[in-house]
């Protein structure tokens with residue numbers, strides 16, 4: 001998906017940009033087609049050749065991509081070989097995408113959001129896969145959304161974060177809230193602590209027990225989960241209604257997130273951005289690439 005935002009449309013472009021094996025790229029493209037996110041269209045008849053086009057629901061994931069980019073830039077501790085300069089074409093300024101409330105346009109912090117359970121709330125069914133977790137080691141080092149994908153791309157880590165954002169902080173409670181297996185939960189909790197997304201404190205009055213808390217870096221993941229929640233409510237709605245009802249306390253309105261331009265505070269649309277990519281390799285020279293999604 002990241003490659004798509006940076007202009008990849010053809011199979012060999014996805015392979016080159018991701019550095020992944022052809023079989024992996026082919027499998028993931030098929031999966032995106034099955035989920036109505038991409039369509040395969042012929043761009044040449046003789047010989048017959050295809051490219052991939054994002055559907056409306058795929059393009060609706062653009063705010064999530066921007067929220068991820070914002071987090072990665074702010075919090076990733078790893079040096080990244082890839083740098084991107086985004087320009088908001090309507091105001092022509094170099095822009096940093098910021099998560100704001102659609103109603104009052106203030107930057108969103110989870111501290112200003114209250115929530116209640118909606119009609120469509122349900123517990124996610126626990127399914128287990130023996131497949132080893134995909135890590136970022138595979139492929140090249142030219143991935144922009146490296147650290148954030150390792151966290152948000154992991155179903156269990158995301159469920160743990162959901163619990164923490166709803167004020168659930170102790171091991172046993174998180175276990176009940178997520179329906180995870182004990183070993184997977186302790187595994188993910190220690191990984192999230194290592195990543196400095198979480199930290200632990202002693203439970204007051206009970207020194208044998210600890211609580212998990214979100215660091216500032218962890219709190220920074222909130223807008224990404226909001227974009228996912230809104231996308232899910234729109235494209236994969238539960239028949240009963242939304243699972244979660246959020247209110248922005250600063251304006252009192254139902255919370256809707258928008259990724260806004262740091263220069264002009266208007267929404268950054270997929271059609272309104274251009275980018276410049278810089279890859280610095282070990283010798284320190286640069287390969288430029290630019291375009292628009």
Ligand SMILES: [Zn+2]
Nearest residue numbers: 101104248251
């Ligand atoms: Zn607001």
Ligand SMILES: [Zn+2]
Nearest residue numbers: 088091261264
């Ligand atoms: Zn702007």
